Amino acid sequence: MSKSGPSLTAPEASALAQPAADRDVCRRCGKARAIKSREGSFTAYLFQELRCHCGDSSSSQRRSAADRGADRVAQRKQFTQAVRGLANSAGAPCQAQFANNTIVGGTFKIVSLIGEGGMSAVYLAEHLGLHRNFALKILSPELVNENGWLRFQSEAQTLAALNHRTFVKVYDLGIHEGTTPFYSMDYLRGYSLEELIAGDGPMPLAQMLSTFIEILDGLAYAHRNGIVHRDLKPANIMICTVDGSRAVKLLDFGISKLIGSATTTTKMQQLTSAGDVFGSPFYMSPEQSGGEAVDARSDIYSLGCSMFEVLSGFVPYDGENALDTILMHQEAEIPSILDFEAGSDLPPSIDIVLAKCLAKRPDDRYQSAKELALDLTRISEGKDVQDYGLVSTVGETNAMKRRGRIKSDDGGQFRAGSRKLTSVPLAIFMLTVAALALGSYVVFQGSLRPKSADERQPSRNSVSNLELLDSAPGVWTHFDYAQEPKGSEKDQTPFSSLETVGNKTKLVFNFPEDIALGLLSDDFVNGLVGVGRNAKGRLEYPSNVELTYTPTTILKKYPQYLKRFKPGDFHILNLDQSAAGDEMLKAVAANAPWIEYLVFKEAKDITAKSIPSLSSFYNLRILEASGSTISGDILAQADCWAKLEQLHWEQANNPGPLLKKLQSSPITVLRLEHTNLTSEDFESIAKLSGLTNLTLTGSRITEKDCKVLAKLKHVRPFKPQEASY
Structure with a gap:
C-alpha cells in the first residue's frame, strides 16, 4: 500500500x-x-x-479545484498530527517502529515504513522464503489487548476470506515475539482517490463511473458474503497497476462487520459493545452515526458521499467539526451536485443517483450494490435513470424541489418521516470526544477513562492464550517459516484416533508438539474458512465433524507428515496463497490422494508443471480454483474429473477445453464468475445435462447464449441483462 x-x-x-x-x-x-x-x-x-x-476542463479550472481539495486534505492531516503530538506529549505510547532489516515472525525482513494510522503501522517487507515484497500491517502496541487483538484478527480473516479482484489479498497472520500481532498482504503501488482529487481536482464522469462500477462489483461480493465495510471513502479506494493493467482496490476492512446468521451475530458481540460507533464523519450514514444497526445500505450511503466528493471535489456535508458534520448527515437537505462548479456539465441522471444514495432512510436508498451499479452503467451508456421521487425525513428541501421529488399528501403540507433521533445526541457527543483523539477517523468504545500505564503495556497472555480459544472469532494463525521440527518428522504414527467416553465418541488428533503443521477449521461456508486451530498438540472434535485443513509450507520440505493423515480426517484441503505451489500440490497428490475437496484460490505459484499430479486424486468431487493462472487446456490434461460434482472457477482462463472434458462427469454445480466465455463455451455448458446450479455473474451473456443455455433442463432460464453484472 x-x-x-x-x-x-x-x-x-x-x-x-x-x-x-x-x-x-x-x-x-x-x-x-x-x-x-x-x-x-x-x-x-x-x-x-x-x-x-x-477531462476537457481548462487547466486553471482543474488547478482551482485541485487547490481546494489539497487544502482540505492538508488541513485534515495537520489537525490529526497536532492531536497526535498532544497525545504523545501527555505520555501516550507511540506507534511501533521496526528498524530496517528487522526480521518479523522469522519470515519477513523490514525494508521501510510505508505509513501509520490510528491503530497500526504498515511496512514494506521482503519474504525471506519467497524473495517477494509484501505489505506488513502491524498492530499498534498500545492496542495489544484482548479486544484489539480480536479486531485485528477479524480484519485479517475478512480480507483472507474475500476472493475478489478488488480486494487486497492477505497471506499470513501471526504474532512477533509473542506480543506484536501482524499480517502480510499484497504490496500495491498507486494512489488513493483522495490523493488524486487533492492533486488533480474532480474526476471526469466517465472515469468515476468505471471506477465505482468496479468497486460495486467487489462490494456486492462482500455483501453476498455477509460483510459490511463501514468505512468507505476515497482514501480507502486505490487506483494501482497489477500485472501491467489498471486495477481498483478497496482497502481497510479494519472496522468491517459480519451480518446475517445468529452465530455471526454472537461472534461480533464479542468485539462490539453497546453504543459503539465506527467510521469517518464525512461519509457515515445517519443510522451509523446514531449507533444503530447497519447493513449493506449504509455502505451505499458512504459510497454516495464518496462519488459526490470525487465528482465535485467536496464532501456533501462539511461542518465546522465532527458534531456539526454528523448533524448535517442526520438533518440537512440533500445537496445537488449540479449546484457545484464541477457539476455544471454533469447529466441530471447522476444527480438523481446521488440523491437516492444519500437518502436519510435506508429504505429509500438503493437496496443493493448491484442495483446501484446497474444505474451507473446506464449513465455510462448515455441512458436516463428513473427519477425515484424520494421523500425527505426532515422536511422539504430546495435541492429536492429542483429535482421535482417532493410529493405532498395533506393539502400540500409536507410531513417529516417517522425516524426518531432522540438517541443520537449522546452518541454524537461521544463521537466528538473520540474525534478529538483520532482526527477524521472516529472510534468510540464505551468508556473514555484513560488507561493506566500497566493497561497500555502489551500483554503476552492476552494474545498467546487467544490462539487456543475455540470461541475466538477468526483465529487464523501465522506459521514461522524458519521453524524446524525436532524429531517428529521421523514418526509414522497416524495423527487421528476415535475415543469414546460414555456414549460420546470424539475424533482426537495428536499432532507434533515441536512444530505447527497448519490449521484445522470446522467452519467452512461458501468457500470461506472460519474459526481455526493450530495443527499442533492434542485437538478434539465431534466424531461427525467435517474439517478443513490448511497446511503450512513446512510440508514442502517434510511431505511425510501428510501420510500420517487417514482418509476422512479432513474433507477439504485448502492450499492458501502462501502455501500453494507446485511442490506442495505434488506432495499432497503423492501422500493424500484420497482428498475429495481441493481449494487453491489465487494460487499464482501453481503452474503447468504440477497439474499432471492432479491425476492422483482418484476421488475428487469438488474443485475451487478461482483466480488461478492455470488455463483450461492445461487442467483438461489431468485425469481426475470422472467423479467431479462441483467446479468453482472465478476469472477462469480459457475454460473451454475443461468444459468439454467435464461432459462425461456427474457435475451438478458450475460457477464461472467474471469469465470471458465464447459461444463455443456456452454450447459446452449446455451439454452438461446434470447441472442444477449455474452461476455466471459478471460474465457477458447475449440473447443467443441464453437460448443455448435454455437446453439445460434443471437450471433456471437466463436473461441477457444479467450479463452486465
Missing part, C-alpha cells in the same frame, strides 16, 4: 509520443497529456490513442 507512483500502463508509448522534457503524465490513466502547441499536428494524430482524454 505504497504512496509511491503506479507503474504506467503504456510508458514506452507515452515516451515516444512526447520528448521527456515536455512529458506530462496523467496519474489516472497513465497516458501522456497532449501539449497545447502540438494539437492538430500529424504526430498528435498518430498518437491520439496514447494520450490522456480524462
